[in-house]
Amino acid sequence: MIEFRGIMKAFGPKQVLKGVDLSIPDGEVFFLIGSSGAGKSVLIKHLIGLLKPDAGQIILDGDDVSKLEGAALYRVRKVCAMVFQHATLFDSMTCAENVALPLRKHHNLSARDALAEAQKRLVQVQMGEFAEKYPGELGDGMRKRVAIARALTVDPRYVLFDEPTTSLDPVSARRVDKLIRHLSDTLGVTSIVVSHDLASIFSIADRIAMLYQGNLRMVGTPEEFRNSSDGVVSQFIHGRAEGPMEV
Amino acid sequence: MAPPVAPATPPDDALDGDAERPRPRGLAADTGQLLIEGVRAFRGLFDVALRTVYWSLKGRREKGVVLEQAFEIGNKSVFFLTVTQGFIGMILVFQSGLQARRVVPDLTMLGATFLELLVRDLAATLASMMLATRVGAGIAAEIGSMVVTEQVDALRMCGVDPVDWLVVPRFLASVVMTGVLIFYAGAIAYFAGGATAWAVFDVQPQTYLNARLLDIGDVSIGLAKCVAYGAAIPIVSGWCGLSARGGSEGVGIATTQAVVFSSLAVIILNLVISGVGFVLFPV
Amino acid sequence: MAAERAIEVKVGLLVLVGVALLAALVLVMGGIQLGQRFAMAVDFNNPGGLQSGAPVKIAGVRVGSVDRMEFRGAAPDPRTGRAALVRVHVMIDARYRPEIHRDAAFYVTTQGVLGEQFLAIDPGSAAQPLIDTAQPQEGIDPPRIDLFLARAYSLLDDTVTALRSNRRQIGTMVDDLSGILHETHGLLARNGSRIDTLIENVDRTVRDADALVNGARERYVDGPQIRRIVNRAESVLATVERDLPPLAHDARALTNRLNHIAEGVTDTQLEDLRATLHDVRTLVGRANSIAGDVQAVSTHVRSGQGTVGALLMDDEIYDDLQEMVRDLKHNPWKFFWRE
Numbered sequence: 031m032i033e034f035r036g037i038m039k040a041f042g043p044k045q046v047l048k049g050v051d052l053s054i055p056d057g058e059v060f061f062l063i064g065s066s067g068a069g070k071s072v073l074i075k076h077l078i079g080l081l082k083p084d085a086g087q088i089i090l091d092g093d094d095v096s097k098l099e100g101a102a103l104y105r106v107r108k109v110c111a112m113v114f115q116h117a118t119l120f121d122s123m124t125c126a127e128n129v130a131l132p133l134r135k136h137h138n139l140s141a142r143d144a145l146a147e148a149q150k151r152l153v154q155v156q157m158g159e160f161a162e163k164y165p166g167e168l169g170d171g172m173r174k175r176v177a178i179a180r181a182l183t184v185d186p187r188y189v190l191f192d193e194p195t196t197s198l199d200p201v202s203a204r205r206v207d208k209l210i211r212h213l214s215d216t217l218g219v220t221s222i223v224v225s226h227d228l229a230s231i232f233s234i235a236d237r238i239a240m241l242y243q244g245n246l247r248m249v250g251t252p253e254e255f256r257n258s259s260d261g262v263v264s265q266f267i268h269g270r271a272e273g274p275m276e277v
Numbered sequence: 278m279a280p281p282v283a284p285a286t287p288p289d290d291a292l293d294g295d296a297e298r299p300r301p302r303g304l305a306a307d308t309g310q311l312l313i314e315g316v317r318a319f320r321g322l323f324d325v326a327l328r329t330v331y332w333s334l335k336g337r338r339e340k341g342v343v344l345e346q347a348f349e350i351g352n353k354s355v356f357f358l359t360v361t362q363g364f365i366g367m368i369l370v371f372q373s374g375l376q377a378r379r380v381v382p383d384l385t386m387l388g389a390t391f392l393e394l395l396v397r398d399l400a401a402t403l404a405s406m407m408l409a410t411r412v413g414a415g416i417a418a419e420i421g422s423m424v425v426t427e428q429v430d431a432l433r434m435c436g437v438d439p440v441d442w443l444v445v446p447r448f449l450a451s452v453v454m455t456g457v458l459i460f461y462a463g464a465i466a467y468f469a470g471g472a473t474a475w476a477v478f479d480v481q482p483q484t485y486l487n488a489r490l491l492d493i494g495d496v497s498i499g500l501a502k503c504v505a506y507g508a509a510i511p512i513v514s515g516w517c518g519l520s521a522r523g524g525s526e527g528v529g530i531a532t533t534q535a536v537v538f539s540s541l542a543v544i545i546l547n548l549v550i551s552g553v554g555f556v557l558f559p560v
Numbered sequence: 561m562a563a564e565r566a567i568e569v570k571v572g573l574l575v576l577v578g579v580a581l582l583a584a585l586v587l588v589m590g591g592i593q594l595g596q597r598f599a600m601a602v603d604f605n606n607p608g609g610l611q612s613g614a615p616v617k618i619a620g621v622r623v624g625s626v627d628r629m630e631f632r633g634a635a636p637d638p639r640t641g642r643a644a645l646v647r648v649h650v651m652i653d654a655r656y657r658p659e660i661h662r663d664a665a666f667y668v669t670t671q672g673v674l675g676e677q678f679l680a681i682d683p684g685s686a687a688q689p690l691i692d693t694a695q696p697q698e699g700i701d702p703p704r705i706d707l708f709l710a711r712a713y714s715l716l717d718d719t720v721t722a723l724r725s726n727r728r729q730i731g732t733m734v735d736d737l738s739g740i741l742h743e744t745h746g747l748l749a750r751n752g753s754r755i756d757t758l759i760e761n762v763d764r765t766v767r768d769a770d771a772l773v774n775g776a777r778e779r780y781v782d783g784p785q786i787r788r789i790v791n792r793a794e795s796v797l798a799t800v801e802r803d804l805p806p807l808a809h810d811a812r813a814l815t816n817r818l819n820h821i822a823e824g825v826t827d828t829q830l831e832d833l834r835a836t837l838h839d840v841r842t843l844v845g846r847a848n849s850i851a852g853d854v855q856a857v858s859t860h861v862r863s864g865q866g867t868v869g870a871l872l873m874d875d876e877i878y879d880d881l882q883e884m885v886r887d888l889k890h891n892p893w894k895f896f897w898r899e
């Protein structure tokens with residue numbers, strides 16, 4: 031169970047989050063949407079302690095993540111993994127080594143055992159045959175899948191996806207969506223997806239929350255969003271250029 | 278955020294806030310802001326330094342990483358240092374010889390004084406300032422670009438302390454290779470100076486090659502400086518890299534800052550060590 | 561991988577080069593000691609800028625180095641009886657040991673004008689025996705240029721101050737001098753011809769005097785008579801010189817002996833002497849009278865007076881006696897009976 035209470039965050043003079051309250055129950059595929067720069071990535075980074083809020087609390091399984099330091103924060107990262115926007119694999123390591131890294135650090139496995147386990151994980155995301163390749167040799171979609179495999183190595187209960195389909199071609203994007211859905215259905219993972227890919231939203235989302243100008247505009251099911259009478263929501267959901275939204 | 282006492286897992290390095298500067302609000306407010314930022318920055322640097330030392334002693338090293346960095350820092354700087362230090366040696370001897378001749382036309386002690394000067398101070402300081410530009414920029418650029426592409430966040434997610442993964446190998450390599458390079462650079466400068474002295478002032482090699490003024494104090498101070506500078510450059514540059522924000526522009530800023538602060542660190546350390554040296558080992 | 565190997569090798573090579581350079585430096589610093597060395601100590605009150613490691617040279621050739629400097633304080637060393645503030649311990653190559661003699665000098669000097677200071681040894685004369693290396697030697701302190709400069713400076717300062725404070729007097733003095741010179745010049749100018757005459761006269765006088773002196777010399781100094789007189793006087797003097805000392809010596813000895821005798825003579829002895837002298841006088845008087853009698857008798861005898869005289873002086877008797885004796889000789893039986 032994840033809960034955001036009154037999160038405020040500013041970067042310099044720019045107040046990005048102006049008091050966000052949100053709860054996400056377990057097992058869902060939860061989409062966090064909004065226009066670029068609305069603060070979506072910022073919000074989810076708070077969950078694994080990459081950022082600290084100026085005010086507010088983040089409750090993850092009963093602990094306030096914002097107050098955690100040191101070793102405790104690393105425990106949170108075992109429970110809550112993140113797939114970054116640009117896949118962010120380490121270019122100097124092979125895919126297998128990339129995937130093996132969390133295993134070595136979080137689970138203290140030896141190099142050899144970690145690699146074996148990594149191989150298995152890669153197979154799970156259908157990237158088994160690319161284990162010895164370097165990230166630079168792969169396409170964006172494939173890299174994304176490897177990154178997902180890496181995030182999953184620690185068997186997290188929560189996985190955060192930062193714009194997973196943004197730079198992908200439609201086919202790869204759909205594949206990633208399918209994977210996310212698969213995770214939720216089979217492994218019971220709670221997926222929090224930051225996205226503005228409407229196709230993804232309407233194909234796999236259980237619930238959606240929209241951030242607009244630092245506040246939550248609306249939380250609901252995709253249907254509720256589609257039928258919303260709120261002008262801003264409507265403009266975003268239907269992808270219209272003109273409307274009440276301020277960019 | 279001090280290093281932990283008992284647990285096996287490392288301490289965290291959560292970031293808070295980026296480097297966007299506020300609008301000016303008047304002199305007092307600006308000064309206060311500057312001071313606060315300065316203190317915060319210094320605490321960040323101190324934190325990086327502490328964790329570098331901690332992880333150097335505690336962490337496990339990836340195979341070959343330190344060696345790779347040693348090659349980057351050491352071997353790749355040899356040509357650059359040979360040229361710069363060679364010229365510096367020639368210029369120093371030439372200029373100081375001209376000046377010395379005004380006082381008294383006796384250059385018998387030129388070689389001896391130049392050697393003592395090199396060993397005690399100049400070899401380490403000048404070579405390190407050259408290295409600060411090359412090595413410091415390189416480290417900051419590498420780490421900075423990893424920061425802005427979220428690779429450092431990914432490292433944190435994987436349970437890795439970025440200081441352990443990125444800074445420590447460079448730190449270990451630098452401490453050793455900076456020393457080695459300084460010995461080499463000092464020799465180059467000395468012999469280049471000797472050639473100049475011979476060609477311009479007719480100082481014979483037997484007269485020039487004179488280690489009479491050297492004592493154990495000079496060598497100790499020189500070695501202390503080698504180690505100090507070798508440690509300071511990667512820590513300062515690493516910290517600058519880790520503090521990079523906001524894309525390629527941020528990386529550029531971090532790189533420039535790394536060069537400036539590394540050079541500054543070298544000079545401040547020079548002052549401190551020389552001061553202590555004058556008390557403990559007078560000239 | 562091969563690349564990794566290559567990197568290892570290159571890095572290792574660079575590290576080795578660096579360490580080798582460092583080692584070379586330390587070695588050169590320590591000084592490469594080859595061969596045997598012996599130790600000596602030299603005492604100074606102020607060895608100036610001499611430092612440990614400074615060279616020790618004989619006639620400009622390096623023979624060793626200063627090992628350490630020992631501050632001894634003002635207490636005198638019981639071994640040498642000297643009190644020297646600093647004892648400099650040096651190590652010298654063994655082969656130079658026979659070069660340093662007992663009268664060697666040890667001093668601190670500078671190489672060039674502002675060069676480093678070193679210990680120079682003047683080895684001493686070959687006639688002297690070798691130096692005792694166990695005994696601390698006395699060194700000659702180097703000149704203190706700084707002291708000299710300080711004194712020279714203060715002297716200069718005083719001179720300048722004196723000059724400055726007496727500026728007015730000096731000015732007046734200069735003015736006076738100038739006036740005097742001026743006057744003199746005027747005087748000379750006015751009396752030019754008179755001075756010429758004066759000079760001429762002086763010249764003539766000098767010439768005459770010269771002639772006079774020459775004449776006198778000819779007559780009185782170079783004359784043969786004079787020379788003879790002088791020579792004779794010289795020879796007399798030489799004789800006196802030669803004979804006088806032994807004479808004087810003898811006279812002295814005689815005087816000493818007489819003194820000795822005189823000292824030895826006591827009053828009683830003196831009385832005895834006087835008595836003896838008196839007796840001698842009486843004896844002499846008697847001897848004189850006896851001699852007178854003898855003379856009278858002999859006169860008698862010579863004139864043939866008396867029996868003895870007749871015997872002695874008469875020829876006939878002499879002949880008869882002679883005959884008698886001859887006869888007795890031929891006829892010794894005539895002693896016993898008559899014919």
